[in-house]
Amino acid sequence: MSMETFHSTINNQLNTGVLILDLDLNIVFWNRFLEVHANQRAAEVIGRSVFEVFKELPRRWFERKVTGVVQLNTPSFCSWEQRHHLFELPHTRPITTDSHFMAQNCTFLPLAPDGVIQHICILVEDATDVCHYQSMLQKTLADLEQANRIDGLTQVYNRKHWEECLSKEFDRARRYQHDLSLIMFDLDHFKKLNDIHGHLCGDMVLVEVAKTIRPLLRSCDFFGRYGGEEFAIILPETNITGAADVAERIRQAIRLNVMKYQGVEIRASVSVGVGEFEPRTRRYEDLIGNADAALYEAKSGGRNRTCLFKDSVVCL
Ligand SMILES: Nc1nc2c(ncn2[C@@H]2O[C@H](COP(=O)(O)OP(=O)(O)OP(=O)(O)O)[C@@H](O)[C@H]2O)c(=O)[nH]1
Numbered sequence: 234m235s236m237e238t239f240h241s242t243i244n245n246q247l248n249t250g251v252l253i254l255d256l257d258l259n260i261v262f263w264n265r266f267l268e269v270h271a272n273q274r275a276a277e278v279i280g281r282s283v284f285e286v287f288k289e290l291p292r293r294w295f296e297r298k299v300t301g302v303v304q305l306n307t308p309s310f311c312s313w314e315q316r317h318h319l320f321e322l323p324h325t326r327p328i329t330t331d332s333h334f335m336a337q338n339c340t341f342l343p344l345a346p347d348g349v350i351q352h353i354c355i356l357v358e359d360a361t362d363v364c365h366y367q368s369m370l371q372k373t374l375a376d377l378e379q380a381n382r383i384d385g386l387t388q389v390y391n392r393k394h395w396e397e398c399l400s401k402e403f404d405r406a407r408r409y410q411h412d413l414s415l416i417m418f419d420l421d422h423f424k425k426l427n428d429i430h431g432h433l434c435g436d437m438v439l440v441e442v443a444k445t446i447r448p449l450l451r452s453c454d455f456f457g458r459y460g461g462e463e464f465a466i467i468l469p470e471t472n473i474t475g476a477a478d479v480a481e482r483i484r485q486a487i488r489l490n491v492m493k494y495q496g497v498e499i500r501a502s503v504s505v506g507v508g509e510f511e512p513r514t515r516r517y518e519d520l521i522g523n524a525d526a527a528l529y530e531a532k533s534g535g536r537n538r539t540c541l542f543k544d545s546v547v548c549l
Pocket residue numbers: 386419420421422423424425427431432433434435436439460461462532536
């Protein structure tokens with residue numbers, strides 16, 4: 234095989250774009266890969282400025298890149314993670330991707346056969362698959378992270394994530410001496426409801442309760458499921474008076490909400506405990522303990538009521 238056949242075989246088979254430019258950035262070589270992907274024959278582009286053929290090229294960036302390669306006489310790389318693509322070459326994958334264009338890894342090589350750089354070679358590798366699978370992986374990880382924070386039944390935060398939020402909000406309130414309140418509430422006689430109407434009805438009630446309360450909260454509040462039929466809400470920048478208003482609104486909304494399960498009307502009620510951050514509160518667990526003590530009083534005082542923890546427990 235002659236050297237020329239050898240070169241032309243490689244040129245035709247190579248799965249990488251090879252673009253060679255002179256120092257005025259005119260095209261001097263364009264291989265088969267580029268002919269196929271840019272849909273232009275070498276004869277149509279040779280001698281033309283690269284900016285004329287690829288109008289989308291970021292001119293200043295490209296010129297600076299080439300100048301660096303020439304001055305330092307060293308290769309330079311641009312990955313798809315930095316710039317999705319340099320050249321607008323349509324990708325040919327049968328998959329749906331975020332971009333119409335081929336993601337590219339581009340390597341800039343100085344060519345100096347006799348010691349003086351006269352040309353720059355740009356190797357264009359198709360990175361569409363890597364880019365696609367990487368973004369799918371990132372999306373899956375984000376979905377998993379979200380699922381890890383949410384209670385599957387009620388779609389509010391699960392206890393673990395809710396407690397992490399409380400820990401952060403507590404630290405913030407302590408550092409800046411900001412208001413912070415906590416509401417904990419528990420469905421009344423939920424065991425009886427399960428026993429009479431079945432566990433699925435109980436589940437429906439939990440879902441409905443979460444749905445009813447969500448619109449009563451601010452977007453910066455953190456609503457979580459603390460345990461089976463116990464929920465908890467962190468109210469940043471809210472003192473106990475404000476939190477007591479919210480607590481009463483919650484209690485009344487649940488009382489007034491008549492739900493239906495298999496044609497049967499279901500009524501529920503909640504007992505609510507409210508606590509507030511005070512400068513002497515050292516740990517966020519103490520705040521939970523205070524709200525829980527108020528909730529305990531609300532239960533023992535007859536249920537369907539709100540109690541506040543302020544030095545001692547006061548019921549509304
Ligand atoms: N359907 C359903 N029931 C649950 C779930 N989690 C906990 N429970 C039930 O909730 C009931 C809670 O019962 P208790 O702790 O005795 O409380 P209660 O019956 O609400 O009584 P008070 O809180 O004193 O008013 C138990 O029977 C649990 O099995 C759940 O996800 N779905």
